[in-house]
Amino acid sequence: MRHYARRVKAIGGYLELQLPSGKEYYPDLIKLNTARNALEYIVKVNQYSLVYVPYYTCEVILEPLKKLGVTFHFYTIDKNLDPIIDFKIAPTECLLYTNYFGIKQTTVNRLSRSIKNLIIDNSQAFFAKPIRGIDTFYSCRKFFGVSDGAYLQTNILLSTKFERDVSVWRVSHLLKSIDLSVEEGYQDYLESRASLSNGAIKRMSKLTERVLKGIDYEECKSIRIRNFKIIHEGLGRYNTLFINLENIDGPMVYPFLINKKIRKKLIDKRIYIATYWPNVLKWTSERMFENYLTEHLVGIPIDHRYNEEDMERILNIVKQMI
Ligand SMILES: Cc1ncc(COP(=O)(O)O)c(C=O)c1O
Structure with a gap:
């Protein structure tokens, strides 16, 4: 096939993969490639010198902090999964809290009133709307059949123009889950997940965005x-x-x-x-x-x-x- 400038719309040829075209859940938030990179964005733009990270979280959360050379201290949670804040958060430091399993919105609301520098990790709480003024991020692959994708609400914007991610090389597990079985796609899923490690901040891929537009x-x-x-x-x-x-x-x-x-x-x-x-x-x-x-x-x-x-x-x- 000959390659013409992309701005000229292709007419004819084979039929494309057809997906329903509806509306995203967070059309107005910043669309990035992964939640860990959304955290990198927040820490970078606020120039935080230290992040308080819960012991109870996923280790990939540390990727951006190590990449940026930002110090982190672990903190503990109580039996209700609420943070035990027995330390002082200095003006250049912040607290990262996870809305565990999507059941901790009351705690998120309380923290948003009492902690000045707060980051909410809603990777486990896709449907919990962000609180105005609170830096918040979401990971789409935890809730829907996409290989990546993140939404970010932040108070300050980076001026960098990020390139767009491409997901096509990491979606084979999703196709196998339909055509073969979930089990037969599992190895591909592990590889897809591993391929997200230590990647640069990019914009959400077109493929992920298209799938997210088709969800009820x-x-x-x-x-x-x-x-x-x-x-x-x-x-x-x-x-x-x-x-x-x-x-x-x-x-x-x-x-x-x-x-x-x-x-x-x-x-x-x-x-x-x-x-x-x-x-x-x-x-x-x-x-x-x-x-x-x-x-x-x-x-x-x-x-x-x-x-x-x-x-x-x-x-x-x-x-x-x-
Ligand atoms: C609580 C939590 N936050 C963030 C992430 C990172 O999400 P992503 O893979 O979109 O970077 C994960 C898991 O990967 C997670 O479990």
């Missing part, structure tokens, strides 16, 4: 809420983590904390439970709550792929294990 967000959100409530109804009384249903607005998973190790048994039943987060075991001692959380918290899938029967199946299996 209200439906996804309401299914998540319904499924979360079904699981809570069945397991809430065994859950040692306090859950306030008023805070639930399209959460990521149902966080089930129980003093039993059931994750591996669930995986044997083809119910795949991610560990949040394996790196926490390296960062903490066995006596720390974060260590216990990593070993025992079961993030039960409640997302838009599942119906009420799927939830009942999970409940039956989990109840036999506890």
Whole structure:
């Protein structure tokens, strides 16, 4: 095929991949390639000298801090996953807090009133709208079938013009999940995820943006809420983590904390439970709550792929294990 200037619209030829064209959930936020790079953007633009990072988070959060040579100190959380702030945050320092599993909006609201330099990591809380004036970022691949993509709300803008990312080389797991099976795409998923490491800040790829424009967000959100409530109804009384249903607005998973190790048994039943987060075991001692959380918290899938029967199946299996 001959290459003409891109500005001339191609007419004819083979038919393109057809995706529904609707509206993104956050059309007005800055669109970047990854959440970790959104954090890099915030830290850079504010010239923070130190970031307080929770022990309980994903290790890729450290990538931008190490890249920028910014100091970080870990802090602990209490049994409600709220930060224990027993340190002073200086004017050039900031606190990074994760809206865990999408159930911590009340804490986010409280922190936004009391902490001056605050960054909210909503990677686990896609549907939690950003609070005006609070630097906030989102990771799209945690909620939808995309390989990357992040939204960012920030008070100050960088003047740099970023190049656009290209996702096509990391989406084979998504195609395999449809044409073959989730299991057959798993290796590709790991490679796709690994390929996000230590990349430059780029704009969201066209492919990711197109997929995000085709999603029925209200439906996804309401299914998540319904499924979360079904699981809570069945397991809430065994859950040692306090859950306030008023805070639930399209959460990521149902966080089930129980003093039993059931994750591996669930995986044997083809119910795949991610560990949040394996790196926490390296960062903490066995006596720390974060260590216990990593070993025992079961993030039960409640997302838009599942119906009420799927939830009942999970409940039956989990109840036999506890
Ligand atoms: C809480 C949390 N924040 C941020 C990230 C980074 O997201 P991304 O892969 O979009 O950089 C992850 C996981 O990768 C995460 O679990």
